[in-house]
Amino acid sequence: MQNKYKVTLADDERQALTALVSKGKAAARKLTHARILLKADASPTGPNWPDAQITAALDVGRTTVYRVRQSFVERSLDAALNAKRPTERQYRKLDGAQEARLVALACSAAPQGRQRWTLQLLADKLVELSIVDSIGPECVRTTLKKTNLSLG
Numbered sequence: 474m475q476n477k478y479k480v481t482l483a484d485d486e487r488q489a490l491t492a493l494v495s496k497g498k499a500a501a502r503k504l505t506h507a508r509i510l511l512k513a514d515a516s517p518t519g520p521n522w523p524d525a526q527i528t529a530a531l532d533v534g535r536t537t538v539y540r541v542r543q544s545f546v547e548r549s550l551d552a553a554l555n556a557k558r559p560t561e562r563q564y565r566k567l568d569g570a571q572e573a574r575l576v577a578l579a580c581s582a583a584p585q586g587r588q589r590w591t592l593q594l595l596a597d598k599l600v601e602l603s604i605v606d607s608i609g610p611e612c613v614r615t616t617l618k619k620t621n622l623s624l625g
Contacts, residue, residue, distance in 0.1 A: 476524060478542035480513040486550055487514065493554075505533060506554050509541045566612045567605065574604050575613065576620055 482490070490507045493499060499507075508531055512522040522530070524538045545553035567575065578598060583589045592610035599605050599613070 476513075476542060478539070478546040479515050480510055480519075480542055480545055481516045482510065482514045482519060483516075487511070487516075487519070489550075503554050505531060505537075506541050506556070509533065509538055510545060510550070510553060513538070513542055566608055567616055571599075571604050572616055572620065574602075575599060575616055578602075579617060 490511050493507050494504060494511065497504065509527055512520055512527045512530065513524075515521045524535055524542075527533070527538050528535050540556075541553050544556055575595065579590055579595060584594060584598075587594065592613045595613045596608050596610045599608050
């Protein structure tokens with residue numbers, strides 16, 4: 474299979490990667506990415522290994538090899554070596570006053586025709602009362618869980 478992303482290292486890049494790998498004084502992930510680039514090098518002096526061979530030799534996944542190649546070709550050597558994983562930070566949807574209103578609502582009597590509040594009913598009521606613009610039942614659940622309040 475022909476690789477979509479062809480890695481061609483310049484002499485200075487190859488020397489820098491070789492020095493990095495030979496020292497071994499970097500994060501394991503960075504060293505692995507450097508080894509992948511060295512093995513994938515399609516320049517006249519490079520080994521130009523296929524992805525399957527790199528995967529077997531370095532004990533990494535085929536997707537990892539693909540992404541390192543892609544990062545090198547589309548961005549840069551530095552991006553391929555120091556790829557930062559995106560942070561999945563979740564910001565709070567409700568502030569303290571809004572949480573208090575939610576808890577008070579959850580502790581109040583259930584709506585007409587209902588035996589108890591559901592997460593979706595609570596979410597809809599918060600929007601209806603203009604406490605928040607929008608909110609999902611999962612946010613309601615995590616907020617109530619954090620306050621050790623059970624709907625059951």
